[in-house]
Amino acid sequence: MCGIIAYNGQDDAVPYLLEGIRNLEYRGYDSFGCALDSKVGIIIKKDIGKVDDVINKYKVQNLSSNKAIFHTRWATHGGVKTENAHPMIDCTHRIAVAHNGIIENWAELKESLGGHKFISDTDTEVLSHLIEEKLNKGADIQTAVKDTFKQIKGSSSFIVLDKQSEDLVAVKKGSPLVLGIAKNGNFLSSDVPSFVRHTNKVVYLSDGDMVVLGKKSYSITNLINKDVKHEVSTVNFSAKHAEKGDYEHFMIKEIMEQLGLMKNLESTDFKDVIQAAALVKNAKLVYLIGAGTSYHAAMLGAKALRENGINAVAVQGQDLITYRKVISADDVFIIISQSGETADIINVLPLMSKNKKIGIINSDGSTLAKEVDVFIPIGAGPEKAVASTKSFTLSGVYSTLIAMFAAGRNEDAIHDLKLMNMNMYNLLVPSVLSAIDKAAEKIKGLENVFFLGRDSDYIMALEGALKLKEVSYIHAEAIDAATFKHGPLALISDKVYAVAIVSESNRNDTLYNLQEVKARGGNIIGISDKNENVFDMFIRTQEGGSFGFVMQSIILQLLAYKTSILKGINPDRPKNLAKSVTVK
Ligand code: G6P
Numbered sequence: 001m002c003g004i005i006a007y008n009g010q011d012d013a014v015p016y017l018l019e020g021i022r023n024l025e026y027r028g029y030d031s032f033g034c035a036l037d038s039k040v041g042i043i044i045k046k047d048i049g050k051v052d053d054v055i056n057k058y059k060v061q062n063l064s065s066n067k068a069i070f071h072t073r074w075a076t077h078g079g080v081k082t083e084n085a086h087p088m089i090d091c092t093h094r095i096a097v098a099h100n101g102i103i104e105n106w107a108e109l110k111e112s113l114g115g116h117k118f119i120s121d122t123d124t125e126v127l128s129h130l131i132e133e134k135l136n137k138g139a140d141i142q143t144a145v146k147d148t149f150k151q152i153k154g155s156s157s158f159i160v161l162d163k164q165s166e167d168l169v170a171v172k173k174g175s176p177l178v179l180g181i182a183k184n185g186n187f188l189s190s191d192v193p194s195f196v197r198h199t200n201k202v203v204y205l206s207d208g209d210m211v212v213l214g215k216k217s218y219s220i221t222n223l224i225n226k227d228v229k230h231e232v233s234t235v236n237f238s239a240k241h242a243e244k245g246d247y248e249h250f251m252i253k254e255i256m257e258q259l260g261l262m263k264n265l266e267s268t269d270f271k272d273v274i275q276a277a278a279l280v281k282n283a284k285l286v287y288l289i290g291a292g293t294s295y296h297a298a299m300l301g302a303k304a305l306r307e308n309g310i311n312a313v314a315v316q317g318q319d320l321i322t323y324r325k326v327i328s329a330d331d332v333f334i335i336i337s338q339s340g341e342t343a344d345i346i347n348v349l350p351l352m353s354k355n356k357k358i359g360i361i362n363s364d365g366s367t368l369a370k371e372v373d374v375f376i377p378i379g380a381g382p383e384k385a386v387a388s389t390k391s392f393t394l395s396g397v398y399s400t401l402i403a404m405f406a407a408g409r410n411e412d413a414i415h416d417l418k419l420m421n422m423n424m425y426n427l428l429v430p431s432v433l434s435a436i437d438k439a440a441e442k443i444k445g446l447e448n449v450f451f452l453g454r455d456s457d458y459i460m461a462l463e464g465a466l467k468l469k470e471v472s473y474i475h476a477e478a479i480d481a482a483t484f485k486h487g488p489l490a491l492i493s494d495k496v497y498a499v500a501i502v503s504e505s506n507r508n509d510t511l512y513n514l515q516e517v518k519a520r521g522g523n524i525i526g527i528s529d530k531n532e533n534v535f536d537m538f539i540r541t542q543e544g545g546s547f548g549f550v551m552q553s554i555i556l557q558l559l560a561y562k563t564s565i566l567k568g569i570n571p572d573r574p575k576n577l578a579k580s581v582t583v584k
Helices: 013-023 051-058 106-111 125-136 141-151 250-267 271-281 292-307 317-323 367-371 390-406 410-424 430-443 455-472 481-486 504-519 545-566
Strands: 003-009 031-038 041-048 067-073 095-101 156-162 168-171 178-181 185-189 201-204 209-213 218-222 286-290 312-316 332-337 356-361 374-377 448-453 475-480 497-502 523-528 537-540
Touching: 003 013, 003 095, 003 156, 003 168, 013 031, 013 051, 013 067, 013 185, 031 051, 031 095, 041 051, 041 095, 067 095, 067 156, 095 125, 106 125, 125 141, 125 156, 141 156, 141 168, 141 209, 178 218, 185 209, 250 390, 250 410, 250 545, 271 332, 271 356, 271 374, 271 390, 286 292, 286 317, 292 312, 292 332, 292 390, 292 455, 312 317, 332 367, 332 390, 356 367, 356 390, 390 410, 390 545, 410 545, 430 497, 430 523, 430 537, 430 545, 448 455, 448 481, 448 504, 455 475, 455 497, 455 504, 455 545, 475 481, 481 504, 497 504, 497 545, 504 523, 523 545
Parallel strands: 286 312, 286 332, 332 356, 356 374, 448 475, 448 497, 497 523, 523 537
Antiparallel strands: 003 067, 003 185, 031 041, 031 067, 095 156, 156 168, 168 209, 178 185, 178 201, 209 218
């Protein structure tokens, strides 16, 4: 979704913001634009296309300013065209506004702005004219922004550059916005990694916060709840964590990081997991809520809870509405989200207002992280590739740990973590890597691939299929191997390939189902810790006890990554997808 970064300070903003906006590209976008304060007025450059292409076309790198806003737009309201790129200006060219979010009542607001000249089809443009309207009536910029914020409905974070003011003024609601406090100036941005090379001191803003960002100072007031505290936090990752290093893509870097991240878990005290376990133990029902890949982590957690004797169900964020009549105060929610900003979940928070909430979330200070009673940081560090990898496996591990701790199986959990880490050393050996390469070589030319598995292997099939779709654009469908006979078997021929995930716990049953595929000419790529006759190709995974899914997952991620590379696709930025989906 849209990315915004702004700087106001004593240094030249342009190099900071060029670097920052490139770091925000992972969010997904179709246009780039910037507004720079200058002696001759506000300079606006914007166009559709890749950030670097627009920058080079308009020679943005040759401009300079101490106060500027850069923006990447993900079209929601109004098509992909230059006029719809942000920032938006008012009729007098006094202000420029960059926005992330949706203004739900834009139509009626636009209606009230008769006489103003609109140049775009966006909802955002009502902001610049509403602010202008108030400035024309004599309001100062802060009052104009504050009063405008009160008029708009929906989730909207925006930054305003006023050529008559030393300050930038911003408000946050729904969409992410963080403040970075650097030596010679201050940043506002959609995320921390975009400016972390220049400061690790941040304020995670809350909904309703209005920030007046001066060159040397800043002030924050909350327009909804004046008791909100604005502590300065120190982030514990460096710019290095948010860079590719020697890897060709973020996706492969993030896949490989899992080995170290899983090992680190062995020296964790799990205080927050213990707190969460105490909550779920007494729950009538535990709902695990997630979207996309995080929903698959929720499925892993729900299954682990049920297997440990605790009633649990995984629900996709938007679907919670169908449970509204049955949610009771004794139910507990576990929210799983990498970004902590997914609209499908934020929108259903009111349904959980009376319940205890646990968050397994990667982004400290995010909207969802602020809403939960027990916050379990995923601790994956910045995840920049659109397709989630390390956040998924860690979320699956944390939700499984909650289940095992709740059942008093702490020792089993620690044992299984160690087993997984020990066997992880044998996972990515040359024979396995070359088997993945061969499978990717086969898959790259296909139009359809099935992913099959039973029980938790079915969850991995869902995740493996999603990864492949996301980064290789191949249609991939996950089917519970047990249900293949209820219809999909009709599709099998010798042209069909299925990736089968087979664990010890369901080996015989799954193999029986795979024989049915094989008997009809289907080809099977098996992912298992043992080779089987039914497999045409074999990728060996390792035993990992309760956490065997981590190893299966790493193989499925590599399979998707390699296929993407063979097809010449950039796996970090698949077309049409965004990392953080802040719209309905
Ligand atoms: C988007 C991303 C997915 C992600 C999903 C949920 O669709 O492309 O990779 O799994 O959102 O995001 P969250 O941040 O809530 O985990």
